[in-house]
Amino acid sequence: MKNKSFAMALAAFFFACLFSLPPIVFTDPPAGILPTSFYVWQRRWSEDVVNAVRRSVGDADGYQLLVSEIALSPSGALTHTDFHPRWDVLAESGSELTIVIRMDVSVIRMLKRKEHAPVARLIGKIADAAIVAGTHDGATVRGLQIDCDCPESRLDEYGELMTELRGDYATRRLSFTALPSWLDSADFPALARTADYYVLQVHSLRRPETVDTPLTICNTEQAEExxxxxxxIGLPFTVALPTYGYLLIFDEQGQFAGLRAEGDPISLREGFQAHIVLSDHVAIADFVRRMRSRPPRNCRGIVWFRLPVESDELNWSWMTLKAVLDGRTARESCAAEIRSPEPGLYELWVINTGERNIPGKVEIDIDPLPGIRFFHDLLGEFVEIDAIPAGTMRLSGPVPAIGDPVPAAWFRVAAADSSNFPHPVSIEHVRIRQ
Structure with a gap:
């Protein structure tokens, strides 16, 4: 009985926390200052995700955390898949925390039928559980955000759902993500007034027709407009900027055949080709500098989609994002070095010494030292290409990821030569080709 009474008292305390925060008051940021937040969009919090959060703490004013995805099943029932952030790690950050619920566009069918109540109840159930879990581990959730690519023709029904949520979460920062096309809708100002702010997503990828179609994830000139x-419009908003990329697949005729996002496996059919498109860090860094020099009226900050994680393949590295946050263009550079793991054996290693993972090639020119006899072979995806002047060996291969040097070739020197020379070749030039 004592245990039951204690459990009931503890539950009452946690749920009291749901409504214990003071009302939110927004103020314009000081000139030149735009708070920085990061989306953490991983569904599973691996050690890489934990390390990414801890590494970013000094630059984060807030984190926006995916906690659930809701959708309609083929039978028309509401379904949800929940994710569980490491609240203990987030509590350590001291940053403002916003939980995000991704709502599939299929749910709009219920809103169209004026069935807002069951959708709001499900969102409330998920949000309350996340808030309680965070409170248990010492984290305070200050905001609730809904992410949905709602059709423009249904923004009024979407606004009715947001109004219902506003009543339930008066002491939380309520927000939603918005597409730029919504801004021209007559229904948008009313929708925006249901929330404390909206997140203007100025990133997307248009479907390419062919392999020659110019590709961009964030057109910064359009973003500025x-x-x-x-x-x-005159209502509070934040701006969401991209760090991510896609791998695009084209068929034998060069026609678009599909794309791969982070984490999705891929197997290319014969004759198909793949191209990587990443967010342009140079253009985005310049865009951020312009925003900071004159913060837009009613703009409450910049949120980055998404926080770089070490295991990401199609995302900026943390060093790239850090350079952009510091107002710089990320440095690009590679180096090569000779290593000798044992007498007579030499290896050529390539290192990314810059601040950016580059989907390009690195070329290394090496000259054999005269009088040394050796055998050699290439490693990984490195190949030997024609070089000028004659006698120079030019190797070409993928630029390695930051923090992940790769071997490009090995050289085996005759025993008689191994004690007379430090290595059989000299590195002349290292260059990046994009």
Missing amino acids: DVSRAER
């Missing part, structure tokens, strides 16, 4: 339109 979108931000100006948001300013004119």
Whole structure:
């Protein structure tokens, strides 16, 4: 009985925490200052994710955390898949925490039928459970955000759902993600007034027709126009900028055949080709500098989609994002070095010494030292290409990831020569080709 009474008292305490925060008051940031937040979009919090959060703490004013995805099943029932952040790690950060619920566009069918109540109840159930879990581990959730690519024709019904949530979460920062096309809708200002702010997503990838179609994830000139339109609406917003990329697949005729996002396996059919498109760190860094020099009216900050994690393949490295946050263009450079793991054996290693993972090639020019006899072979994806002047060996291969040097070739020197020379070749030039 004592245990039961204690459990009931503990539950009452946690649920009291759901409504114990003071009302939120927004103020414009000081000139030149735009708070920085990061989306953490991983469904499983591996040690890589934990390390990424801890590494970013000094630059984070907030984190926006995916906690659930809801959708309609083929039978029309509401379903949800929940994810569980490491609240103990987030509590250590001291940053503002916002939970994000991703709502599939299929759920809009219920809103169209004026069935807002069951959707709001499910969102509330998920949000309350996340808030309680965070409180248990010492983390305070200050915000709730809904992420949905709602059709423009249904923004009024979406607003009715947000109004219902506003009543339930009056002491939380309520927000939603918004597409730039929504800004022209007559229904958008009313929708925006249901929330404390909206997140203007100025990133997307248009479907390419062919392999020659120019690709960009964030057109910063268009983004600047979108931000100006948001300013004119006169309601609080933040701007979401991208760090991610895609691997695009094209068929034998060069026609678009599909794409791969982070974590999705891929197996290319014969004759198909793949191209990687990443967010342009140079253009985005310049865009951020312009925003900071004159913060847009009613803009409450920049949120990055998404926080780089060491195991990401199609995302900026943390060093790239850190350079952009510092107002710089990320440095690009590679180096090569000779290592000798044992007498007579030499290896050529390539190292990414820059601040960016590059989907390009690195070329290394090496000259054999005269008078040394050796055998050699290439490693991994490195190949030997024609070089000028004659006698120079030019190797080409993928630029390695930051922190992950790769061997490009090995050289075996005759025993008689191994004691007379430090290594059989000299490195002349290392260059990046994109």
